[in-house]
Amino acid sequence: MLRLAVTSLVLLVGSEAWSQGRPNTTTITCSQAAGLVASQGAVVLGTGVYTYDRYVSGPSFCVRGETTEPAWIPTVDNPQCFAGYQCRQRFQRSG
Numbered sequence: 001m002l003r004l005a006v007t008s009l010v011l012l013v014g015s016e017a018w019s020q021g022r023p024n025t026t027t028i029t030c031s032q033a034a035g036l037v038a039s040q041g042a043v044v045l046g047t048g049v050y051t052y053d054r055y056v057s058g059p060s061f062c063v064r065g066e067t068t069e070p071a072w073i074p075t076v077d078n079p080q081c082f083a084g085y086q087c088r089q090r091f092q093r094s095g
Contacts, residue, residue, distance in 0.1 A: 022046045025073045030081035033073060037084035045083070047073050055084045062087035 024046040025033045036043050042061040046052045059068050068085035075081040 022052055024048075025075050025081070025083070027076055030075040030078040030083070033075050033081055033083045045073065053086060056087060057084050059085075059087075065090055 022044055023033075023036060026046075026048065028036075033045065036045070037055045038057050040057075042054060042056045044052055044054050053071075055071050055073070056062060056068065059066075062068060066087040067090045069088050070082060071084055071086045072080045073083050075083075
């Protein structure tokens, strides 16, 4: 049992995902932000100190019932950078 716990801990600490932070768009260029979205397909980007969201390269990264809308984010070189899209509900029910 101890061996399993130690192995799990080593795998968790040694993984790349553990050490990766969320990219902050205010410290990268517009082309870098757009390139991240395009290469990853879907990525969570920080857009300020306490703000972040998920950005996608197309509708195939959204769930059923969602569509895409253009996403404009602040970057170090462009306050209105088109980086990709965000998934939004296709139909909203009222009431």
